[in-house]
Amino acid sequence: MEHTNLILIRHGQSEYNLENRFTGWQDIDITKTGKQEARKAALEIKDQRIDIAFTSKLIRAQHTLQIIQEVCGWQDVPVVINKALNERSYGALEGKDKAEITKEFGEKQVWLWRRSFDVAPPGGESLKDTYNRVIPxxxxxxxxxxLQSQEVLIVAHGNSLRALLMFLESLSPAQILQREIETCVPLFYDLSEDRLQRLK
Known part of the structure; x- marks a missing residue:
């Protein structure tokens, strides 16, 4: 039976990650550390075959992918860019300091916005909303x-990838809330033809 590889990578550290701000759809680039993380991730997957790559419309994911392509010599690999893979929107919280928002609204409320499955921040998206655009x-x-046996790389964001993990691993809302996705640590999925058919 055919097996196909899918590799998921969260972008390298961004300027807002460093400053502890809510990022969401803000188009913030990666830091010097983020570039180093991308190179390290590239070395971990360099021996893989990649036929096509997917990324979001946000520069931090695109820049991470560009570095990976350069290090691996994959400049000819086609790249598909789509906003469906964007980070979840944090709405009115975007650009704000997480500590200040916690002081203003309280730890419990901020935890709900950040870690519940279906509670969205003001004007933003919940993880459920993100799931409902990523999975289709x-x-x-x-x-x-x-399904055509192409080896696929996806470079995206913490929450868009958590939504995908939830789908690929059949996780419950409670289970996915326990999963953290570190920056630039490749996640490998060896998918059998039978499993792929079940994902349809």
């Missing part, structure tokens, strides 16, 4: 590549 895009645009 995955089924429509990425799954067909995997």
């Amino acid at each position: 895009y995955f089924k429509q645009s990425i799954l067909p590549c995997l």
Whole structure:
């Protein structure tokens, strides 16, 4: 039976990660550390074959992917950019300091905004909302590549990748809340044809 590889990578450290700010859809680039993280991730996956890569419309994910392509010599690998893979929107919280927001609204409320499955911050998205845009895009645009035995790399964001993990691993809302996705640590999925058919 055919097996196909899917690799997921969260972008390198961004300027707002460093400053402890809510980032969301703010188009913030990666830091010097983020560039180093991207190079390290590239060395971990360099021996893989990649046929196509997917990323978000945000520069921190695109820049991370560009570094990976350069280090691995994958400049000819086609890249598909789509906002469906963007980080979840934090709405009115974007750009704000997380410590200041916690002081203003209290730890319990900020925890709900950041870590619950279906509570959205003001004007933003919950993880459930993010799931509802990531998974249809995955089924429509990425799954067909995997079903054609193409090896796929996705470079995206903490919450868009958590939504994808939830789907790929059949996790409950409670289980996904326990999962952290570190910057630039590759996640490997060896997907059998049978498993791919079940993801349809």
